[in-house]
Amino acid sequence: MPKVADPNKKPIRTHGTLGPAPVVDTPLMRQYYELKQAHPGAVLLFRVGDFYETFGEDAVTASRILDITLTKRGAGTASETPLAGFPHHALDNYLPKLVRAGQRVAICDQLEDPKLAKGLVKRGITELVTPGVSLHDNVLDRRSNNYLCAVHFGKQEAGISFLDISTGEFLVAQGTIEYLGKLLQNFQPAEVLFCKRSRQEFESHFGPDYCHFALEEWVFGFDYCHDTLTRHFNTTSLKGFGIDGLREGITAAGCILHYLAETKHTDVGHIGSIGRLEEDKYVWLDRFTVRNLELVQAQHPGGVPLIDILDQTVTPMGARLLRKWVVLPLKEPAQIQRRLDTVEALLQTPELLENLLQHLRQINDLERLISKVAVRRINPRELTQLARALEAIGPIRTELAGSGIRALQKLADQLNPCATLRDEIQAKIKADAPVLTNQGGVLNDGVDKELDELRAMAFSGKDYLFQLQQRAIQETGISSLKVAYNKVFGYYLEVTNSHKDKVPASWIRKQTLVNAERYITEELKVYEEKILHAEERLFVIEQNIYNELVLFAAEYVAQIQQNARAIGVADCLASFAATARQHRYVKPTVDDSTLLDIRAGRHPVIERQLPPGEQYIPNDICLDQDDQQIVVITGPNMAGKSALLRQTALIVLLAQIGSFVPADAAHIGVIDKIFTRVGASDNLSKGESTFMVEMTETASILNNLSDRSLVLMDEIGRGTSTYDGISIAWAIVEHLHNSPKARAKTLFATHYHELNQLADDCPRVRNYNVAVKEADGRILFLRKLREGGSEHSFGIHVARMAGMPTSVVLRANEIMHHLEQERTSAGVDPDAPTEFDEVLADLDSEADGGKVVAMNGAAPAPDTESVRRGPRAQPAAAVHNAPRPSLQLSMFEPADPALERVRELLSKLDVNTLTPIEALLKLNELKLVAGGK
Numbered sequence: 024m025p026k027v028a029d030p031n032k033k034p035i036r037t038h039g040t041l042g043p044a045p046v047v048d049t050p051l052m053r054q055y056y057e058l059k060q061a062h063p064g065a066v067l068l069f070r071v072g073d074f075y076e077t078f079g080e081d082a083v084t085a086s087r088i089l090d091i092t093l094t095k096r097g098a099g100t101a102s103e104t105p106l107a108g109f110p111h112h113a114l115d116n117y118l119p120k121l122v123r124a125g126q127r128v129a130i131c132d133q134l135e136d137p138k139l140a141k142g143l144v145k146r147g148i149t150e151l152v153t154p155g156v157s158l159h160d161n162v163l164d165r166r167s168n169n170y171l172c173a174v175h176f177g178k179q180e181a182g183i184s185f186l187d188i189s190t191g192e193f194l195v196a197q198g199t200i201e202y203l204g205k206l207l208q209n210f211q212p213a214e215v216l217f218c219k220r221s222r223q224e225f226e227s228h229f230g231p232d233y234c235h236f237a238l239e240e241w242v243f244g245f246d247y248c249h250d251t252l253t254r255h256f257n258t259t260s261l262k263g264f265g266i267d268g269l270r271e272g273i274t275a276a277g278c279i280l281h282y283l284a285e286t287k288h289t290d291v292g293h294i295g296s297i298g299r300l301e302e303d304k305y306v307w308l309d310r311f312t313v314r315n316l317e318l319v320q321a322q323h324p325g326g327v328p329l330i331d332i333l334d335q336t337v338t339p340m341g342a343r344l345l346r347k348w349v350v351l352p353l354k355e356p357a358q359i360q361r362r363l364d365t366v367e368a369l370l371q372t373p374e375l376l377e378n379l380l381q382h383l384r385q386i387n388d389l390e391r392l393i394s395k396v397a398v399r400r401i402n403p404r405e406l407t408q409l410a411r412a413l414e415a416i417g418p419i420r421t422e423l424a425g426s427g428i429r430a431l432q433k434l435a436d437q438l439n440p441c442a443t444l445r446d447e448i449q450a451k452i453k454a455d456a457p458v459l460t461n462q463g464g465v466l467n468d469g470v471d472k473e474l475d476e477l478r479a480m481a482f483s484g485k486d487y488l489f490q491l492q493q494r495a496i497q498e499t500g501i502s503s504l505k506v507a508y509n510k511v512f513g514y515y516l517e518v519t520n521s522h523k524d525k526v527p528a529s530w531i532r533k534q535t536l537v538n539a540e541r542y543i544t545e546e547l548k549v550y551e552e553k554i555l556h557a558e559e560r561l562f563v564i565e566q567n568i569y570n571e572l573v574l575f576a577a578e579y580v581a582q583i584q585q586n587a588r589a590i591g592v593a594d595c596l597a598s599f600a601a602t603a604r605q606h607r608y609v610k611p612t613v614d615d616s617t618l619l620d621i622r623a624g625r626h627p628v629i630e631r632q633l634p635p636g637e638q639y640i641p642n643d644i645c646l647d648q649d650d651q652q653i654v655v656i657t658g659p660n661m662a663g664k665s666a667l668l669r670q671t672a673l674i675v676l677l678a679q680i681g682s683f684v685p686a687d688a689a690h691i692g693v694i695d696k697i698f699t700r701v702g703a704s705d706n707l708s709k710g711e712s713t714f715m716v717e718m719t720e721t722a723s724i725l726n727n728l729s730d731r732s733l734v735l736m737d738e739i740g741r742g743t744s745t746y747d748g749i750s751i752a753w754a755i756v757e758h759l760h761n762s763p764k765a766r767a768k769t770l771f772a773t774h775y776h777e778l779n780q781l782a783d784d785c786p787r788v789r790n791y792n793v794a795v796k797e798a799d800g801r802i803l804f805l806r807k808l809r810e811g812g813s814e815h816s817f818g819i820h821v822a823r824m825a826g827m828p829t830s831v832v833l834r835a836n837e838i839m840h841h842l843e844q845e846r847t848s849a850g851v852d853p854d855a856p857t858e859f860d861e862v863l864a865d866l867d868s869e870a871d872g873g874k875v876v877a878m879n880g881a882a883p884a885p886d887t888e889s890v891r892r893g894p895r896a897q898p899a900a901a902v903h904n905a906p907r908p909s910l911q912l913s914m915f916e917p918a919d920p921a922l923e924r925v926r927e928l929l930s931k932l933d934v935n936t937l938t939p940i941e942a943l944l945k946l947n948e949l950k951l952v953a954g955g956k
């Protein structure tokens with residue numbers, strides 16, 4: 024805490040975020056700048072009288088974000104500085120806006136009553152609210168967690184920790200950068216802490232978009248962090264939490280507690296435990312997959328994430344837990360089965376489900392309410408809400424215990440209505456209690472004897488004053504005499520001028536008005552003292568009893584947190600049942616097999632977005648390890664390939680979080696990793712070198728596959744030229760098929776019809792296409808997956824459907840016909856193998872294996888046929904200028920020594936152990952050796 028300023032000191036000059044240093048001309052401003060210097064990264068709200076003021080750059084920021092007037096303090100003087108402020112009672116409105124805008128806000132309050140202060144009022148920072156550390160309802164979203172995160176980079180691994188101070192949830196993990204990236208994507212922290220020195224490292228791995236705060240290096244000392252944790256939990260070691268081996272994770276978690284203290288959050292007894300996020304326990308969804316599948320967040324404005332369709336929870340605890348379940352699908356069949364069985368049982372007993380939902384609706388945010396108790400920031404109205412929530416626990420326990428469903432009975436065992444606390448609150452706090460504790464009206468009558476007496480006195484005041492008035496009228500004969508009150512004189516008697524002469528000499532005149540005089544009497548003064556004293560005393564008694572009650576409630580923190588967790592689980596399971604019932608989902612079979620068999624599967628989000636009258640067309644997908652490991656899906660744009668890929672992943676994911684699935688039937692041998700990659704041109708908005716990104720991401724998939732992985736590749740390779748694209752896509756499918764390490768189940772959507780030929784050489788590759796029908800020069804999307812490759816591309820039709828100018832569509836048709844004619848006049852039979860086929864045949868016939876050539880991206884020849892087929896047709900000029908096959912392939916002619924060297928370098932590469940970055944560097948090296956620029 025900064026020292027209070029000495030008003031006699033000479034003016035100081037300030038620095039930091041304040042802009043040009045203003046001259047400090049008053050003790051008040053000196054006090055301000057000293058506090059500001061202690062919290063340079065925060066907007067300082069400085070309480071002056073009834074206002075919170077901001078100065079300098081803070082004022083500019085606040086006026087912009089809050090839309091409040093920006094004025095100047097000391098305009099025209101040397102100490103001129105921008106100023107913006109708002110009334111103190113508006114803090115709850117303005118604070119969330121600042122925090123949501125990513126600001127850290129230091130609240131400076133008056134630490135003593137200004138009326139009693141001698142000289143400058145003492146002020147100090149009472150709270151530092153940051154995006155990741157907030158207990159304010161207006162800052163928080165009821166249905167999602169608000170995580171503060173800390174990241175620590177160690178030599179081998181990195182550590183990460185998450186805390187939601189509003190619920191007390193505290194988590195820690197340690198692992199690779201990739202794992203951390205996935206967790207950051209999953210948990211979407213509101214604020215990330217890292218070491219000042221690691222800023223670049225953090226941003227290079229995770230991007231610059233996270234709201235962050237950099238801490239001094241010493242905070243990241245292991246011993247310091249370990250001690251901070253053990254001191255907080257009051258334990259000698261961290262073994263009990265199962266995290267003692269996580270050196271980097273412990274450091275990250277310790278930093279979080281350090282930061283809480285730094286932001287003046289010292290009453291944090293509700294953080295009673297720390298849990299480990301075990302990488303092995305959950306399905307690996309890397310950050311691209313979480314994003315691509317739009318699990319909890321849509322990729323584009325207006326999009327609908329999966330969670331919006333799935334979430335029918337009725338409590339904030341359920342809503343928050345469901346978000347976690349969705350990004351952390353399970354791998355253990357028995358655990359998944361328990362959830363599925365429970366959902367099934369709930370569906371079979373509709374009455375139970377209805378009753379459960381009805382009682383759950385009565386429970387408000389139990390978890391955050393009890394956190395507020397722990398940090399002593401609960402107001403009387405919230406305390407009554409806590410009691411009401413506890414009231415609903417009893418009936419829920421009865422329902423669950425009597426359900427006959429084992430998992431629900433277990434939840435019932437964890438519930439405790441905390442009857443003593445509930446009764447105590449209801450007995451003491453008025454049902455319509457106010458928000459403030461210091462203005463009276465909080466406690467019921469009969470709670471405290473003295474309180475009742477004082478209240479009686481305060482209430483009888485009106486009677487007393489009336490009697491006094493009547494007596495005075497009788498004694499003086501002044502019929503218009505009245506007793507009144509104002510803040511300046513307190514109680515007084517008012518006499519109109521016409522009766523002035525009747526006023527007794529003992530009355531003391533206090534004020535003269537135009538028509539009347541105001542007087543006080545000895546009796547009125549005595550009475551006033553008594554009343555005011557009674558009120559003051561009454562407020563103190565109420566405050567004390569209230570504080571004692573909050574302390575008493577704090578003893579229930581652990582039990583109520585357990586209630587909240589059990590309620591969250593019950594709510595999620597009931598939500599699964601409600602969703603299944605509403606959207607006709609079925610129970611999947613989840614087991615240890617290696618089969619993935621979905622019958623009449625649907626996309627859970629798209630099916631809900633279709634215009635009225637349109638039906639989602641269901642499709643079957645079957646993948647296994649021995650027969651149909653890789654399905655290559657061809658079809659034109661808009662056919663529904665991406666939807667099919669995504670629905671497969673979503674159905675697997677839904678099944679593995681324990682939800683029913685949108686299908687007629689599904690058999691799912693547990694999947695341990697889901698990878699999705701979308702062709703580069705779908706990611707263009709990021710402005711990255713998209714093809715590079717696509718390749719880096721794909722490389723990372725190929726290096727991390729397992730037998731139980733599900734791989735979805737959507738238009739991989741389309742970020743480069745057609746031939747590069749085909750070759751890369753080809754090589755990837757071959758790798759997935761031939762990898763000795765893993766037979767990952769794969770769906771590969773592509774425009775490249777040429778890839779259909781892969782099935783000839785790779786027995787577990789199967790061709791499918793999404794059916795379309797051509798009629799009268801138009802295409803009809805049937806959305807039906809059927810076996811076999813595609814023969815046509817429909818790029819031009821789609822272009823027309825998309826509203827492309829007619830002239831462009833006509834020209835495209837013209838070019839296509841021209842190219843077709845060229846081909847025909849060259850004597851090429853339309854059904855004869857294309858040049859691409861020939862290239863492949865040539866490559867295959869090479870003694871040292873054409874596959875290697877293809878795998879490394881040597882582009883097969885561009886031919887007019889493929890350009891015609893390619894949906895993203897190149898412009899005419901590009902078609903005509905396209906290099907001839909011989910030029911492309913000459914790179915591999917053995918006579919060229921540079922190419923010999925390339926061949927040698929390639930043969931030494933172990934693709935399985937190459938990291939993505941190494942692969943890119945290698946690619947660059949190869950390019951240089953081959954003479955590329």
Ligand SMILES: Nc1ncnc2c1ncn2[C@@H]1O[C@H](COP(=O)(O)OP(=O)(O)OP(=O)(O)O)[C@@H](O)[C@H]1O
Binds near residue numbers: 629638640641662664
């Ligand atoms: N089975 C289906 N039933 C009904 N509508 C569907 C179905 N599948 C897809 N659609 C609709 O078609 C649109 C296009 O589907 P999708 O994006 O999957 O096509 P695509 O073949 O991947 O095209 P592109 O290659 O251009 O990405 C979807 O947005 C959806 O509205």
